[in-house]
Amino acid sequence: MSLEYFNKLSPSRKLIIGFLLAIIIGTLLLMMPFSLNEGESLDFLESMFTIVSAICVTGLTVVDVSKVFNPIGDLIILFFIQLGGLGVMTFSSIIFMVMGKRMTFHERELLKEERNADSSGEISNFIRKLLLTVFVIESIGALILAWEFSKEMPLNKALFFGVFHSVSAFCNAGFALFSTNLEAYKANPVINLTIAYLITLGGIGFAVINSVIMVIRKGVDRFNLTSKVAIIISMILTFGGMIVFFILEYSNPTTLGDLNFFQKILASYFQSVTLRTAGFNTIPLKDLRAATIFICCILMFIGASPGSTGGGIKTTTFGIILFYVIGIVKKRESIEIFNRRLDWEVMNRALAILVLALTYVSVIITLLLIIEDFPVEEIIFEVISAFGTVGLTLGITPELSSISKLLIIVTMFVGRLGPLTFALAIGEDKKKALIKYPKENILVG
Numbered sequence: 001m002s003l004e005y006f007n008k009l010s011p012s013r014k015l016i017i018g019f020l021l022a023i024i025i026g027t028l029l030l031m032m033p034f035s036l037n038e039g040e041s042l043d044f045l046e047s048m049f050t051i052v053s054a055i056c057v058t059g060l061t062v063v064d065v066s067k068v069f070n071p072i073g074d075l076i077i078l079f080f081i082q083l084g085g086l087g088v089m090t091f092s093s094i095i096f097m098v099m100g101k102r103m104t105f106h107e108r109e110l111l112k113e114e115r116n117a118d119s120s121g122e123i124s125n126f127i128r129k130l131l132l133t134v135f136v137i138e139s140i141g142a143l144i145l146a147w148e149f150s151k152e153m154p155l156n157k158a159l160f161f162g163v164f165h166s167v168s169a170f171c172n173a174g175f176a177l178f179s180t181n182l183e184a185y186k187a188n189p190v191i192n193l194t195i196a197y198l199i200t201l202g203g204i205g206f207a208v209i210n211s212v213i214m215v216i217r218k219g220v221d222r223f224n225l226t227s228k229v230a231i232i233i234s235m236i237l238t239f240g241g242m243i244v245f246f247i248l249e250y251s252n253p254t255t256l257g258d259l260n261f262f263q264k265i266l267a268s269y270f271q272s273v274t275l276r277t278a279g280f281n282t283i284p285l286k287d288l289r290a291a292t293i294f295i296c297c298i299l300m301f302i303g304a305s306p307g308s309t310g311g312g313i314k315t316t317t318f319g320i321i322l323f324y325v326i327g328i329v330k331k332r333e334s335i336e337i338f339n340r341r342l343d344w345e346v347m348n349r350a351l352a353i354l355v356l357a358l359t360y361v362s363v364i365i366t367l368l369l370i371i372e373d374f375p376v377e378e379i380i381f382e383v384i385s386a387f388g389t390v391g392l393t394l395g396i397t398p399e400l401s402s403i404s405k406l407l408i409i410v411t412m413f414v415g416r417l418g419p420l421t422f423a424l425a426i427g428e429d430k431k432k433a434l435i436k437y438p439k440e441n442i443l444v445g
Helices: 003-008 011-031 044-055 071-086 088-098 105-115 123-149 155-170 189-204 206-217 225-249 261-274 290-302 315-329 344-371 376-387 402-417 419-426
Strands: 335-337 340-342
Touching (some): 011 402, 044 071, 044 402, 071 123, 071 155, 123 189, 123 206, 189 225, 189 261, 206 225, 225 261, 290 376, 315 335, 335 344, 340 344, 344 402, 344 419, 376 402
Antiparallel strands (some): 335 340
C-alpha cells in the first residue's frame, strides 16, 4: 500500500489499519520463546486471540495468562492493554509530540475519529491532558494495589502486580495475573474498591473527567451535556445493576449465598461496575441464575461512555434513545435533554449504532449456536461480552472451536472500534443526493 493511497483513505479505514498492524506485531511477539514460561507454547490463533483481547481491552483468554507467560510476556500484554486503552492513533501522536513533530490535519482527523471528539482543533492540548490524567490515576491505583499485595508477596512482585492490575483496570481490560481472576479477594474491600474506582474512571471517558476537572479547578458553573448524560446514566446503571444483582443472587450458594451482608453488597457493587466493560470478577460466574445472566447481558451491551477505554453502544447512545422515547410519549417535536435540544443528526447516529450493534450481535450469536453445542445463554453471554469488550465468561472461551474463536476475535475488534466505524469504513464516501423523492408516511407500531 503506497503512502499516497493511504492518505486518501477515510479516517475510519486508517484507524482499522492501524489496529490491524498493531495486532500482527503483538501476535508475533507473544509467540516468541522469550515471552513464554519454560515448557509452554502458543500457536498463532491463541497468540492472536490474546493480543486482540489485550488491545481491544476485553480480557477474554483461551489460555491461563498467569501460567503461560513469563514477566516479559506479561509486559507485552500490559503494553498492548495500555495501547488499546489510549488508542493506536492517540499513542502514535504522543510519540510524535515527544519527538517535537507537529500533527497534520489528517492526523488530527484520525484522532477525532478515535477519541469520538467533536472537533480536531484542540486535539493536541486534549492529548496532553489525557496523558497526565492516565498517569496520575494509574499511578495512584498501582500504589494502593501494590501496598495491599505486599502483605502476601515480595515487594518487587507486589509492585509489578500493582502496576499490571491498575493499568488493566483503568483500561477496562480485565486481565489478571491470578488463575481465578480476583475471586481470592472477594472479601477484600481495598482491592475491590480500588479496582472499581479505576474501572469507573476509565469507563466514564476522558472528556467527562476533563469536564469534572474544569468544574472543580476552574470554576466552570456547569457540566457539558455529554458529561451530564454519561455521569447520570452510568450511576443509574451501576447502582441499579448492583441492587438487581444483590437481590437475584442473594441466596445463590455458589455466588453470594455464603458471604455475609457487607460482603454481598461489596461483591454486588463490584460485579455491577465490572459488567460495564471491565471483565474482572470476584465471584464465580458459571452458576449465575438465568435472570442475572439476562441483566448482565443488558449492562454489557450498553457498556461504557464515549471516548473512554470501554466498549458497548455507550451510555450516551442509550441515554439519547431513552430521552427520544420519552419525548415521543410526551408528544414533543424535538429531543430535549436537561433543557437542551439535540440535533436530529445525533439521534440518527444513535439509532444507527443501536441497529448495527443488535444486527451484528444477532448474526454472531446465530453462527455460534450453529457451530457450538453450548447452552444458549452461555453463547449469548460470550458474544455480548466480546462485543462490549467486557471479558467476562461463563467458562466456554477455551473450549470454543477455531472458527468460533475467530468470530470472537472479530467481535472484540468490532466492539472496540465500534460498529458504526466499520460501517463507515465499508460504505462509500458520503455523496450529496441529486434527487429528492416525494415524502410519504408509513404506519408503524
